[in-house]
Amino acid sequence: MTSTSAATPTTPTVEWTKVLRNAAPTALSILAALAIGGALIAWAGENPISVYRTVITESLFKRTGWRDTLSRATPLLLISLGLAIGFRAGVWNIGAEGQLIAGAVAAIAVLGYVDLPAPLAILVGIILGAIGGMFWAALAGILHTRFGVNDVIATLLLVFTAVPLLNWVVRVPLKDPASVLPQSRVIGSAELPDLPWIDTHIGIILAVACVPAIAWLLKKTRFGFIVRAHGANRTTVYANESRGDVVALGILVIGGAFAGVAGYVMLAGEQIRVAGGTSTGFGFTAIIVAILGRNKPVGVFFSAIGLSALLVGAEAAQRRTGLPVTLMQSVQALIVICVITGNALAERAARGRLKGMGSR
Amino acid sequence: MSTAHASVSSEGEAPAIEIVGVSRVFGDVVALDNIDLEIRRGEVLAVLGENGAGKTTLMRIIGGLDTPTSGSVLRHGEPFHPKSPAEAVTAGIALVHQHFALVPTMTPAEIILLFRAKRDRRCTRKQAASQLQALADDLGFSIELDGPVGERSVGEQQRLELLRALDADPEVLLLDEPTAVLTDEEATALLDVVKKLAHEQNRAVVLITHRLREVVAAADRVVVLRAGVVVSPASPVGNHTPESLAAEMVGSEVPAIARQETEPGAEVLTITDLYAGQLKSATLHVYENEILGVAGVDGNGQVELELALAGLLKADFGSATLGGTNLVGLHPRARIAAGFAYLPSDRYARALVGPMRCDENLLIGRTPWRLDRAVVDAPKVMAEWAVKGAPHHTAKSLSGGNAQKLVAAREFEENTKLVLACQPTRGLDPGAANQLKQRLIDFAGQGGAVVWVSADLDELLETADRLVVVSDGRVFGPLARPFDRAQIGLIMAGGV
């Protein structure tokens, strides 16, 4: 990012090789994953090149594609920002799916029945979503910090309890009496208005604004310091900076808040009402987004857009060719696996044979 | 002088192991520099040296855990470079580690089988147990065969460790600081067995140690290493006096430490009836102007005392009051604000964040809400403590001594009233160790209070003003100067 001033002509080139060396393995790994995906497409009897071209043009070069990509990226970005904080701290919240559901349910439970003026309703919706998500994450957090239950398992198993809860809620207490389907009332005045020039609801502004905010928090504040230190050595944090249970619980709850807000944003921006049935899978895709973005807010931003575009393109490809969307979900997972493998190989090459004595 | 010993023991037999010009370099650190040494059957050879002298590296090379950068090892006159510990065992060389190689969850018989590797797959656990019993009877050891070894006393674990090594019936037995965790009494008994193994069973025994008393008590010959160099070639122990050995081991460049006699001041820390883990009813009073030594064999409750004071282990009962503030259950930042400084026994696990930079590590426990408003002047503080390394280096890139200095540089503050120093010199070379000792002594001399937990009794006898002994979870004492070493040993052994 340094400007090419005359005084230091060599600096930019040095930075460039460094950037290249860091980015090359990642880029090659993504290409490798896409190639494996291409092989799967060919096996399914389609032309990989044309499918990928469809994916790209439909998601990025069309107005509707952009709209869909951004509106998908909004909840993904929100959730994965929260997860990224946790992953940086070594706290594994993989139950964002359940926290998202809890956030949406909390929002509709109030806003479906109370009529508020629009701006206030949206603010209330965000707060309710956050509270719902925080509550669900706190359940896992208490199990983890108070009872020593593994964080991965505690957060994940609560997803399997949130889904039945959602189904019951829309079937019985929050069911829209005017509908025969198990679904809630509409969210009404808390619906998020569209931004005129990109046809996407204003949730995207909220999500994007969080990127620099969290980057700043992580880099420049005590909060971020504790998060980073906790990820590398939590005992040192507990001995010097903060009480043990508070940190892990707090980080889980923050992740829940983001997922819950994402739940509200999805509800108020796209779906309008909560319905039962299968889950959206956003809570799980967000894990991939966070890992791929290396748990850094800016990286998460780009990977959220990228993976969202892949999904939107995949839906277009499904309409055209019948290739199931699950193909592109596989490709997403393949991208993560290839990227972590590629980076590990690159690291290993960098270590060279100086210390390369693993063990036999 | 090297010709004098040629006739002492061997009758024309080639030495069991001969080390010729061995060097080992780690990065830019020379751990061993051109070492020559003969190891013979039927005698105990002591390798004497301080921490970092290169003793352990030498043993790891012979034991197949490391390879020399240059030079060669000869076994019965043949070049010998084991690539794994298993190869060394096959060649008749067994290594007893300073840190036990026992798997704590296993029974003794299972450990015996584990270490037999591929040699005896058919042997059952029962057979192994009876063979182990026979081996133990042979040496006059009493051992319990049932249950996991992790629950045994360190003395018994050390005996099991020795039996485990002897199970392979090795010709060469390498013992790395075997008495480091034992009481004086246990150590004496173990050394008698070591002599027996060499003199009666005609094995070559190498005793790696930094304790002069052991050399005098058990060794036939002694070689002194300092900073990777042989400063005194192997020669009969009778040719040396303890004073001459000490001088060779420590060298002249390390300044001796100076202890001041001071009058204790007001009470700083009061520990009342503290229970935590195996620690039972600990009561202690620590005053200004003094170092209170906490002696005892590792694993008797010192770690619990440390962790309870540091807030890492929940105290079951009792209080620890520092200047009117109860430390038990206190927020870590409040503990620091109360004047508590902490040098943990495991500094990498409890005081540092390895992947973070040195200047960031200096902020731990002292971070302001906006990091850019931090007031710590990292280059200045690091220079003051002579930390070799730049503020932007990661903490894990520092050597043991520099890492400890970094921790100390952070912990010693204007308002520090009490320093809890746990095994503060462990893993440090003599120069760094003495520098730190002097700092702690000076701190106490200027009105500070120090609680100094150490498994190294010699260190405490040198530095402490008063001593307590922890044994089996209970705190005995305090004892005042002049200390009675025999009495302390008796308490450590549980004899009160």
Next chain:
Amino acid sequence: MIYAFQADFVTVTFWTAVLASGIRLSIPVATAAIGEMITERAGVLNLGLEGTMICGAFAGFATAVETGSLWMGLIGGFVAGALVGLGFAVLVVGLRVDQVVAGLSVTLLGLAITSFLNTEVYGSLPIKPRSPDPAVWSIPVLRDIPLIGEPLFEQNQVAYVGAALVLGIALWLRRSYFGIVLDAAGEAPESADAAGHPVNRVRIVATTIGAGLAGLGGAFLVVGQLGFFNSNITAGRGWVALALVIFGRWKPGLIVVGAIFFGTLDALQFRFQGLDSAIPFEFFIALPYIVTLVALAMASKVHGPSALGTPFVRSTEAN
């Protein structure tokens, strides 16, 4: 095997049926959990269990459908699981990739790709294929014991195979030399290394076998019980298996007890759903997971293998 249920579920018939299907339902989870136990005792945490299980389920199903043989299906499930596990082991042991990240990725990949393959291979068929049904082995006399007779002695073949396998592995680990080396690799890798054992190779083998068993567990579920494949058919059983390993304190006996408990709850859940009770049926769907969490909370403060999740690198520094 259709049981008619009245609201009256305090009868012996009811509980006999619940236990019978409970034991059947416990076998896939128990097999996967025993596999994960082997992996974890060697010091590797495989969070890819759910994905591995469903890969085994699909591979087992496809093999059984294509060959017409139940047994080939089980073998196919094991092989597929082992291959996934081998890949995971190379990543986390060989390349020292973060085990949590790699495990989660494997799970997400497994869930997505089996769904894709299922759609591609069987999605367009007019009639959904079924794998061959296992025969029921009924043991005379014993099956007539009240309550436990039918659950234990009138089961389908696959259930017997699964039970025998789980018991066999438990005994083998207790008696064999491999069991010692396995525990050393997970508990004190430095000691295992000092004793001359190739720690990382042991870990790769343990992870591969463990994942193979998870794949087999998936095949037990699909080939041995359901007879059909759907996307996400394992429905969190891999995660439950992971929880059972902790609940069972890394010991086969306790893990099996936990699995039977979970299986029975699962069976009860199916039946309660049909009851017209005041409690909503969704609660019963969630119940096995709630109980698993509560059981974990009560079983906590037990520590797994000391080196669990930590890559082994022989230290070359002087100490």
